[in-house]
Amino acid sequence: MKTIRFILNGDVVEVAVREDTMLIDVLRENLGLTGVKEGCGIGECGACTVLVDGKNINSCLYPAVEVDGKTVITIEGMQNDGDFGLIQKAFWENGAVQCGFCTPGMIMSTEAFYRENKDREDVTEEEIKRALAGNLCRCTGYIQIIDAVKSLWKK
């Protein structure tokens, strides 16, 4: 076991983990953040996406011990005082959520993309598709999701 310390959704946490555990398991099992979803477990679907030091990564392929000293944000950290945050609201307003399984990962990839590009006038649909290529959705057909992301630049 190894004790790791990191900032999780704004708070410092300290947790003892097995060296061979992936971040997703520590987030879900040890820390109770079940908003982080596991779909494929091998980097294909993006349901497990979280931000580590501002970058979106697949937590199913990321060893927990590697976040020691880093900053992690999950879907639970995206709310705004108990209400939806900006991106959550955009997804809600555009009907981009059906079963909701892909949504936490979609929102985390959107957050990473938004942080990088929010000061620009606009972004293209092509850029949005590339930014979300690692997040699969079996329900929506993606159109509403792309609309939701586009709407972030229209406000």
Next chain:
Amino acid sequence: MNFRYFKPGSVGEAIYLKKEYKNSKYVAGGTDIFVLIKKKAIKPDALISLRNLNEIKGIEENEKFVFIGAGTTLRELEQSEVVRKYFPALYDALINMASVQIRNVGTIGGNIVNASPGADTASPLLIYDAKVVIIMDDFKERELPLDEFFKGPKQVFLAEEEIVKGFLLKKPVKNSGSAYYKFMKRNAMDLANAGVAMNIKIGDDDIIEDIKVGLTTVAPTPIRATGTEEFLIHKKFSEEILEQAGNIAKKECSPIDDIRGKEWHKREIIKAYIKRVGMIAYKRAKLI
């Protein structure tokens, strides 16, 4: 899964740990290794992380060469001005690889050492005459051309304890242009069925003064299409000549039927892409 995980802070410490643990593996981004472990294809007792080795990260340039550290992430490369400016074929490959999530952690060193015949950064590196810089277990360095580094499918000439430090690439000469294009079943997040990289130097009267062609997923390893290169050199550039070159490339590669596609289809893709990639490389050569 049942392994120890070490995070050495220096190359020396990493090599020491590698020697200590017989059934161990180096891991960089882990986007190949963890998939293999999860699929139970490999069962290492220990993983030695290369993520904290600053010696193998980053991009440096001098007048003639650019050095790309093996531990540089695919995403860092894609966002690098140096890559965009000097190595457009590598840039073409990077932006169509995997997903942002994978590129944020996966490294160029991992892509090359993993040595899949479909490794997307391989044929771009081949056409820039990349040399692999390797740190040996006595900390001395050795260098060898990338095409001599590949041994077979998923095999490279690298001893257990050796660490790839990075890749040395020649900066492009005047009037040269390069490009990479891969055929995928989906438009994203897919390995290539077949891919072509080309680096071309155009002289007076549109004569091809230098030419390098790299092929992906159509041989046991990423390869240089030397027959195609010999055919094209010193010829006058045209669409027709690319068409003829495509017929040679299609014959000199050795694809197999697999889940990604049929042999004949991959040969046809190679033929079509020699022309497509050649046209893009030519246009880029004319722009510089």
